[in-house]
Amino acid sequence: MTTLLAIIIGVLYAAGIYLILRRSMVRVIFGLILLGHAANLMIFTVGRLTKGSPAFVPEGAESIITRPFADPLPQALILTAIVIGFGVQAFAIVLFRRTYQTLKTGDLDEMRNTDRLPEKLP
Amino acid sequence: MNRIIILPVLLPFATAVLMLLFPRRIATHRLLSLLSGVLLLAVSSLMLWSVLDGGILSLQAGGWAAPFGITMVADTLSCTMLTMASLIGLTTTIYSIGSINPKEEHNLYHPLIQLLLMGISGAFLTGDVFNLYVWFEVMLISSFVLLVLEGRPEQLEGAIKYVMLNLLSSAIFLAAVGLLYGMAGTLNMADLAVRLPLLHHPELLSVVAMLFLITFGIKAAVFPLFFWLPASYHTPPIAVSAILAGLLTKVGVYAIMRFFTTIFILPETDFIYQILLWVSALTMATGVLGAVAQYDIRKLLSFHIISQIGYMIFAVAIHSPLAIAGGLVFIVHNIIAKTNLFYLSGIMRQLTGSWDLRQMGGLYARYPLLSLLFLLPALALAGIPPLSGFWAKLTVILAGIEAEQWPVVAVALFVSLLTLFSMIKIWNEAFWKDDPREEAHRDSGRHLHELSSREKIAMAAPVVLLGLLTVLSGLWFEPLFVIANRAALELLDPSLYIKAVRGGMP
Amino acid sequence: MHSVILATASRYLLALILMFSVFMLLRGHNEPGGGFVGGLVAAAAYALYFLANGLDAARLIFRFEPLRTSALGLFLALLSTLPSLVTGQPFMTAIWVDTGIAPIGKVGTPLLFDLGIYLLVLGITLTIIFSLAEEDGLS
Numbered sequence: 147m148t149t150l151l152a153i154i155i156g157v158l159y160a161a162g163i164y165l166i167l168r169r170s171m172v173r174v175i176f177g178l179i180l181l182g183h184a185a186n187l188m189i190f191t192v193g194r195l196t197k198g199s200p201a202f203v204p205e206g207a208e209s210i211i212t213r214p215f216a217d218p219l220p221q222a223l224i225l226t227a228i229v230i231g232f233g234v235q236a237f238a239i240v241l242f243r244r245t246y247q248t249l250k251t252g253d254l255d256e257m258r259n260t261d262r263l264p265e266k267l268p
Numbered sequence: 269m270n271r272i273i274i275l276p277v278l279l280p281f282a283t284a285v286l287m288l289l290f291p292r293r294i295a296t297h298r299l300l301s302l303l304s305g306v307l308l309l310a311v312s313s314l315m316l317w318s319v320l321d322g323g324i325l326s327l328q329a330g331g332w333a334a335p336f337g338i339t340m341v342a343d344t345l346s347c348t349m350l351t352m353a354s355l356i357g358l359t360t361t362i363y364s365i366g367s368i369n370p371k372e373e374h375n376l377y378h379p380l381i382q383l384l385l386m387g388i389s390g391a392f393l394t395g396d397v398f399n400l401y402v403w404f405e406v407m408l409i410s411s412f413v414l415l416v417l418e419g420r421p422e423q424l425e426g427a428i429k430y431v432m433l434n435l436l437s438s439a440i441f442l443a444a445v446g447l448l449y450g451m452a453g454t455l456n457m458a459d460l461a462v463r464l465p466l467l468h469h470p471e472l473l474s475v476v477a478m479l480f481l482i483t484f485g486i487k488a489a490v491f492p493l494f495f496w497l498p499a500s501y502h503t504p505p506i507a508v509s510a511i512l513a514g515l516l517t518k519v520g521v522y523a524i525m526r527f528f529t530t531i532f533i534l535p536e537t538d539f540i541y542q543i544l545l546w547v548s549a550l551t552m553a554t555g556v557l558g559a560v561a562q563y564d565i566r567k568l569l570s571f572h573i574i575s576q577i578g579y580m581i582f583a584v585a586i587h588s589p590l591a592i593a594g595g596l597v598f599i600v601h602n603i604i605a606k607t608n609l610f611y612l613s614g615i616m617r618q619l620t621g622s623w624d625l626r627q628m629g630g631l632y633a634r635y636p637l638l639s640l641l642f643l644l645p646a647l648a649l650a651g652i653p654p655l656s657g658f659w660a661k662l663t664v665i666l667a668g669i670e671a672e673q674w675p676v677v678a679v680a681l682f683v684s685l686l687t688l689f690s691m692i693k694i695w696n697e698a699f700w701k702d703d704p705r706e707e708a709h710r711d712s713g714r715h716l717h718e719l720s721s722r723e724k725i726a727m728a729a730p731v732v733l734l735g736l737l738t739v740l741s742g743l744w745f746e747p748l749f750v751i752a753n754r755a756a757l758e759l760l761d762p763s764l765y766i767k768a769v770r771g772g773m774p
Numbered sequence: 775m776h777s778v779i780l781a782t783a784s785r786y787l788l789a790l791i792l793m794f795s796v797f798m799l800l801r802g803h804n805e806p807g808g809g810f811v812g813g814l815v816a817a818a819a820y821a822l823y824f825l826a827n828g829l830d831a832a833r834l835i836f837r838f839e840p841l842r843t844s845a846l847g848l849f850l851a852l853l854s855t856l857p858s859l860v861t862g863q864p865f866m867t868a869i870w871v872d873t874g875i876a877p878i879g880k881v882g883t884p885l886l887f888d889l890g891i892y893l894l895v896l897g898i899t900l901t902i903i904f905s906l907a908e909e910d911g912l913s
Contacts, residue, residue, distance in 0.1 A: 178435045185442035192450025245424040288845030
């Protein structure tokens, strides 16, 4: 299972990086979303995969539960990261849309105006 | 006393919530902002005083003991940074009351500034790596929205670059947090400092350290990762530019300082200092060379931010007590002087009607007092004694000489000269030169007497205050240095920090 | 894209899904669910209503300004942290009060916090949906 997840994470990273190197804004935002998913999945995997073991043990039952315990923290981290990612990505999508409407282009290569030196004055 | 730590986060948050509940009352927003700014400054100064007096404060949220819950820690470094942040927060609030056209003052503007301050305070105070990620995001999303609040085309374009690179940096941060947790089983900074040396397989640690260096490098705008900064910082209203320029990159520098003096201090991560050393030299040089070519005053100042970041990174790369103390002094000096220059450029734009240096001119003849106020931060930035920048640069360069890093010291001195050159360029173009506009077209700017007294006071007060601080911290440099020295000793000997967080735990 | 079936059904579905979202909110204390999920479900209910009946109808039936709803949510979440400060416990410690009434049981600050999150998520999601719809001219 860990190997499979590792491969999936690798594929997600590769796809994400490929997409953020594109010139189209839409692909770039997809790439960033994929990178976020890859990172979340990685936290999940490196937090040790355990199957069928509880994270919380009722008081007094410590002795009958066998190790290893599941670790609840990675899931809490991922949940937080997903919520933050949701907000940031929603903002980014709205921003990209607004930019597309204002500048009439989705090609990042055409967005060089803020980097240019101002032209010579008349 | 420990419970006071939560106030710098809670105060801006409560203020922002109150404002959002009454979204259309701009006048109330201003009043609340001012009130919260003053209170925040008072609270953070009190914290600084209390830390200097009684040692590191810490707080466990929800009463969960150290490695399990979220810890907030206030040591000398974080309290100093916090005091600077609240000072800049307050002055920016005052300045924006004068500089932002009331008709354009968006009803989200003041709440967003407060949320930005909350994110910054949280980032300085947290003692948990994942929590640091959360505060970074709070800070970033407020800055995203502040950048595009007016929705002009160049703002959208700048924001695209800013948002994309920062999202990338967040994804890397998250991956690094995951790997670190997988290795150490904890994300509490103090706990990490104890546990990392005990790891059986520390090989992956160099990868994790490198990932952290890259994310914080993007936030701090160091050499190969800075391109978002000059592309976006000159687009928003000048008050927003000023607060972003003064504080945001310094949070990245703070994180680098914290991570590579408290957490990653193992043989496996020693190569980081070598990287930091060369990165710092290149950051100083590219920043200042970029600035020399610019004529838009905001772009010129933006490139200078990058150049100054180089000095701070240089201090971390040497990581001797003198260097870290010098780095912190440099940060304090730079936050004050840099923000002040942005405020001044806003005033210059009001008076001349242009951001372009070639279209300005004759300011010295018309406003000699303004010229003096400009010279204070400009010369401080270039490192002219007896202003604050001289001592800051002197300490960092002395530490460099002590560590025998001759090439980088040489670069630092040369960059200092170029900084002076570009400050003189602003002086020549905007103040010294004759006004290039014909008499008939002089109406593009506004004359001083056309500004209302509210605008005049609100825009001048922050400039005068920060200018005075630049002079005073230069003339009475010793107290500042004593604080910085103490912060450096605390950072380089993390045992106090660990004890404050973990208590008596083994 | 007006569908009579969806428009008719959405009126009843709205109430039903909203009830489900409150159930999710309350269930969240010990089982999967909670303020975030509940808020998303509630937002989905209004989103469905908007798809079936258009933006104006959806705004009308939601009544409040979405951004204010989220501000109220933040305010409630903030309020839930105050009791711990007043009673002198570490910040954000949960405080529970036993009401003694059997079906209600114990009421505490985490519930208030969750309710705040519920309103916050509902407000933010609707802000995003409504503003995107407005730009598309889907009114």
